[in-house]
Amino acid sequence: MTLIISWIGVDDKKDGKEISSIYIASDSRYTWGSSEKFDNGIKVFGSIKFPEIFGFCGDVLFPSIVLGQLIPQIDNGILIDELNNCKCKNEKVFKFISSSFEMYPKKILGNSFTILHGTRFGKKFRLFKISYTAINGLQNQEIELPRISTKVFTGGSGSQEFNKNWLKWNEERHNDYGTSRAVYHCLDQTLKNIKDKRTGGLPQIVGLYRVKNTRLFGIIERGTKYVYGKESSEDIYSTKIEWRNENFERMNPNTLKILEGAQRQPS
Template sequence: MTTLVAWAAADKAGHTAIYLASDSKFTWPNLKKWNYGRKLYVTKKAAILFGYTGDVLFPSIFLGQLVESLESLNDHPKSAQELADAVVPILATSLAAYPSEPGVVSPGFQILAVMSIKEGVYFRFQCLIFEKMAGPRTELLYRILSIPDRGVFFVGGSGKSSYEKRLYSASREAGGFFYNDDGIATANSKASFWALADVVNNNDDVYTGGPLQMVGAFRNGLMQSFGHMRRGSHYHLGLQLPKEVAVNLNVTWHNDRMEVMDPATGELKIGAQKQPRK
């Protein structure tokens, strides 16, 4: 389930930020749905972003617990390997105790983690993914992912193929493709976000829907979540908020075009740049 996307933004000095974006739709086996599920997490002290695909129930419960524990550590992990060494035993213990129904195939999942690690004046980024395959076994795998110089470097979930098709057209509207350091054609930040909005708004994938979620890790050390304004409503990490609450939230708000919005007026924020699609 889900569509989860990660991309890198950069300038001449290197990475400026890493973004994760996702939808908010939870779907049950009987196809009943709920469009307000949280799929992205951000730790401020531990400086880690998390997102997941596949099964929604276990990862959403587990990550809520894990984030709080990581924030409370006196000494935070300083590399992707250190994070893996800390998380794998906790994840394995929790998963082994998780109940399953006889005759029902246990769904698999992926948990993506992006770390911000201080190095000199700025911060650098590392990424890894934890994975459990569908089936009765609870064996966990993890691998460290390389982050290209810029562009999309991870797409996962049921909407993967739909997203990749939408990314092609969104990139053309944003000014065209460029090639990352692996020689793979990719897109800039706004096209990366536009493509996910297009998947949702065109109902490309039955398991992808609801408001968009986005979190980011920045070169200056800032870890941030964002609000999403959609069809006159305000959402933060999948949660719909009344306007009087949204205007008091200390986050940046975007619409489907990734334009910066004013939550009070519902219009483009004063001084914000329009992001037209060609």
């Protein structure tokens, strides 16, 4: 299974509180049975041409296949259009996934899966959950987004441990209460101490802000850079993406220190 979470950042505007960002994050572990694991598995996805982000939990094979088909068609502008609003885009995504699902051999399908779809039209953000269970089949529903920076979804076999830990971060007296970084702190600490053998590895994150399209975040842990859970020992162009540490502080990938001018966060 896995641990997948989504959260939003909210700030104050003249007309009240408005969502300024949405994130989907996961662990990086694929498992086979109770003994085999791989901690470099991709579980979050995003379009570089449109404000669309995705993540999944549950059965690995079908979601990874269908998202691998979906993203290139979004990026090449043949599935959705810039004039499509969030609901229209999600309906097209669900139709695409449904048609692939109809042809997929059900006998090799796991018991369940969930695919999250975060999207934006103009400055408005929405989040949808496409889920499958043997009892209910394939369903599509919207997840209501509040006007406070907080967790909006958790799923997967690691979610029980995350939700238990979240009770501490979600207390009003906690330093991080009501902030988007609180969710990442909880994710980071949960993965460091997780008991569920099907969940593990480093966090991986994609997000959307009010402008531009998918933001891929690299993670810096103990002086080492990671992308999608994999150590980036290669000669990569690190400044092309954003980097965060365990406190969700913005990091300079060249110096491995907090980015100049970035706000320090309480740990």
